Amino acid sequence: MNRKDYRPATLLVHQGKDRDPATGAATVPIYQASTYHHEGGTAGEYDYARSGNPSREQVEEAIALLEGGTRGFAYASGMTAIGSVLALLESGDHLVASADLYGGSWRFITGVLPQQGISCSLVDTTDTDAVKSAITPRTRALFLETPSNPLFQITDLRAMVEIARQHGLITILDNTFMTPLLQRPLDLGIDITIHSATKFLGGHSDILAGLVAVNDKDLGKRLKYFQNAFGAVLSPFDSFLLSRGIKTLQVRLDAGQRSAGELARRLTEHPAVGRVWYPGLDNFKGRQLHFSQASGAGAVVSFELREEQQVKELLGNVKLPIIAPSLGGVETILTHCWSMSHGAIPAEDKIRQGISKRLLRLSVGLEDIEDLWEDLEIGLS
Numbered sequence: 269m270n271r272k273d274y275r276p277a278t279l280l281v282h283q284g285k286d287r288d289p290a291t292g293a294a295t296v297p298i299y300q301a302s303t304y305h306h307e308g309g310t311a312g313e314y315d316y317a318r319s320g321n322p323s324r325e326q327v328e329e330a331i332a333l334l335e336g337g338t339r340g341f342a343y344a345s346g347m348t349a350i351g352s353v354l355a356l357l358e359s360g361d362h363l364v365a366s367a368d369l370y371g372g373s374w375r376f377i378t379g380v381l382p383q384q385g386i387s388c389s390l391v392d393t394t395d396t397d398a399v400k401s402a403i404t405p406r407t408r409a410l411f412l413e414t415p416s417n418p419l420f421q422i423t424d425l426r427a428m429v430e431i432a433r434q435h436g437l438i439t440i441l442d443n444t445f446m447t448p449l450l451q452r453p454l455d456l457g458i459d460i461t462i463h464s465a466t467k468f469l470g471g472h473s474d475i476l477a478g479l480v481a482v483n484d485k486d487l488g489k490r491l492k493y494f495q496n497a498f499g500a501v502l503s504p505f506d507s508f509l510l511s512r513g514i515k516t517l518q519v520r521l522d523a524g525q526r527s528a529g530e531l532a533r534r535l536t537e538h539p540a541v542g543r544v545w546y547p548g549l550d551n552f553k554g555r556q557l558h559f560s561q562a563s564g565a566g567a568v569v570s571f572e573l574r575e576e577q578q579v580k581e582l583l584g585n586v587k588l589p590i591i592a593p594s595l596g597g598v599e600t601i602l603t604h605c606w607s608m609s610h611g612a613i614p615a616e617d618k619i620r621q622g623i624s625k626r627l628l629r630l631s632v633g634l635e636d637i638e639d640l641w642e643d644l645e646i647g648l649s
């Protein structure tokens with residue numbers, strides 16, 4: 269069977285190389301070396317670790333396989349992955365991006381890109397006409413998140429690809445929330461898929477990592493050139509931990525998603541909760557569209573409490589979730605979006621986007637769901 273034909277759970281376990289080619293060891297070791305001997309003065313397969321390292325290549329091959337791409341890249345963080353992909357743009361270019369974005373992406377796009385002479389329009393990408401109207405003769409790329417973070421807005425990826433093809437734009441999707449197991453953007457025609465592998469792919473809240481996959485050979489070459497030139501690569505040790513995390517993604521995601529669906533349903537019925545966002549709920553606004561391009565609802569739920577005071581009480585009383593700005597770990601993570609994940613966004617922009625101080629994001633981990641619910645109920649009562 270061709271490697272590419274294996275089903276996702278098999279690919280996760282066997283990844284790029286399922287054993288160390290040099291020794292047959294069951295895992296690809298941590299090749300902790302900055303440079304490589306040039307036998308007789310001639311470089312072998314590897315010459316210097318910024319350009320290539322077997323531990324890093326393991327996760328680069330893994331993400332390419334999982335996303336159905338031809339090439340993968342591993343970076344020191346999700347933001348480095350995003351910055352490295354956006355380095356494809358040049359001074360004078362224009363970018364159209366989803367308005368509802370992870371706060372760090374928002375900061376990079378609105379704070380760093382303009383300094384490099386790259387302008388950006390943040391638009392509601394759930395509105396296809398708004399995207400079309402935002403395109404100018406200088407527009408070079410679309411930067412998307414679906415489901416968006418934290419309000420689970422669903423962008424029609426097929427429609428975005430069609431618009432991009434009409435205007436010769438590169439399509440970039442942050443696929444962190446879904447992972448390649450639930451959403452495979454390259455199959456839908458998206459050019460570049462990005463992950464904060466710090467989240468579900470790593471899965472244990474112990475590394476920062478970013479992954480990128482592409483299909484197009486030329487894009488792959490340009491990203492490789494920049495990765496080597498800029499050098500913000502994932503370290504061998506973090507590559508090893510990421511490879512280890514990826515192996516269990518399917519079972520972790522299945523379990524987290526199962527519990528998230530049930531907790532989302534229970535939260536909708538709780539008197540302290542005003543609104544719940546989760547693609548798996550029957551009345552979720554973008555449900556049909558989401559399930560036309562993704563195979564699951566994921567393990568993250570956002571919910572808004574009725575009173576601001578209740579936020580303090582909830583954060584002060586829950587015992588199980590770590591209260592932090594992250595997601596996708598084995599432990600449940602509760603985020604106050606206003607002050608944590610979206611703290612970089614000015615208050616008036618957050619309000620305009622619909623992010624209130626009463627909004628919380630719950631990344632559901634692997635704890636027993638009844639323990640989680642009892643804990644949340646105490647916090648909410």
Ligand SMILES: Cc1ncc(COP(=O)(O)O)c(C=O)c1O
Nearest residue numbers: 345346347370417444464466477
């Ligand atoms: C959707 C999304 N994209 C990108 C990032 C940035 O990734 P990192 O923190 O690994 O730099 C995050 C971090 O929270 C995220 O949630």
